[in-house]
Amino acid sequence: MMSILDKILETKREEVAHLRAQGISFDRGAPREIHSLRQKLLEGTKLGVIAEIKRRSPSKGVIQAEINPATRARVYEEAGATAISVLTDRTYFGGSIDDLRAVREAVSLPILRKDFVIDELQIDEAYAAGADVILLIAAALPNERLQTLSFYAQDLGLDVLLEVHGTHELDAALAAKPSILGINNRNLHTFEVDLGVTEQVIDALPDDVVVISESGVLGMVDAQRMAAAGARGVLVGELLMRHEDLGDVATCLTALQMAKAPVGRR
Numbered sequence: 001m002m003s004i005l006d007k008i009l010e011t012k013r014e015e016v017a018h019l020r021a022q023g024i025s026f027d028r029g030a031p032r033e034i035h036s037l038r039q040k041l042l043e044g045t046k047l048g049v050i051a052e053i054k055r056r057s058p059s060k061g062v063i064q065a066e067i068n069p070a071t072r073a074r075v076y077e078e079a080g081a082t083a084i085s086v087l088t089d090r091t092y093f094g095g096s097i098d099d100l101r102a103v104r105e106a107v108s109l110p111i112l113r114k115d116f117v118i119d120e121l122q123i124d125e126a127y128a129a130g131a132d133v134i135l136l137i138a139a140a141l142p143n144e145r146l147q148t149l150s151f152y153a154q155d156l157g158l159d160v161l162l163e164v165h166g167t168h169e170l171d172a173a174l175a176a177k178p179s180i181l182g183i184n185n186r187n188l189h190t191f192e193v194d195l196g197v198t199e200q201v202i203d204a205l206p207d208d209v210v211v212i213s214e215s216g217v218l219g220m221v222d223a224q225r226m227a228a229a230g231a232r233g234v235l236v237g238e239l240l241m242r243h244e245d246l247g248d249v250a251t252c253l254t255a256l257q258m259a260k261a262p263v264g265r266r
């Protein structure tokens with residue numbers, strides 16, 4: 001049986017084939033300013049929080065569909081977020097590249113295009129829309145493609161967040177020389193979430209790898225646990241998106257930043 005990740009990747013192959021069949025390319029224009037997430041994480045004295053715009057998800061269904069991404073992004077920025085992650089997939093997450101463009105207009109924080117990147121065209125599209133970071137998922141690509149796409153994005157000046165879910169993916173991930181290694185606590189085949197995944201994987205990493213922990217952070221205690229494990233930052237979606245009231249969003253985000261940054265890792 002196909003897992004949700006398999007299905008998503010099939011949809012992405014169709015989307016890319018459709019763009020190519022239409023002869024669509026993305027004009028990069030003049031070189032633009034890139035806001036480095038890696039740099040911000042390294043400079044931070046507190047645990048970094050990458051706050052996500054996530055309308056719905058395969059595991060949770062609708063979280064909050066009717067939002068204004070620009071308004072929410074401004075709240076994230078004012079409340080001290082390190083960066084903003086925008087889910088641009090439409091079919092499974094209800095997002096779009098227009099959400100990312102709107103966020104780019106609204107804030108000057110680093111912006112992650114959170115999508116399932118399998119092709120250079122999606123990286124060009126991210127660059128043209130104003131993203132600073134792209135996501136690559138180790139489980140989604142053969143090793144050689146991971147490296148090709150990682151180097152392609154970094155040649156454009158973008159940061160690459162390369163996501164793993166277990167130590168068995170580390171050799172391939174590190175060979176692609178990502179700017180940041182993401183450890184996803186969610187299994188993208190089964191949806192099971194376990195914060196212990198970050199603790200396990202981080203132990204197998206050299207100290208100079210900049211790590212963020214993704215998914216399943218549901219409050220200050222979880223954030224502090226990920227910081228204690230050695231994560232420089234956490235990527236938080238649902239916890240923030242469940243709040244409709246923007247004042248509550250800001251309070252929630254401020255609380256997450258009380259966690260202390262890890263000592264002894266870069």
Ligand SMILES: O=C(O)c1ccccc1NCC(=O)[C@H](O)[C@H](O)COP(=O)(O)O
Pocket residue numbers: 004005052054057058059060184186188214215216217235236237238239
């Ligand atoms: O969130 C899902 O259901 C999901 C399913 C399949 C592939 C990816 C998925 N989520 C993407 C993410 O990695 C999360 O949006 C992100 O890490 C934030 O997670 P959370 O704080 O648990 O919303």
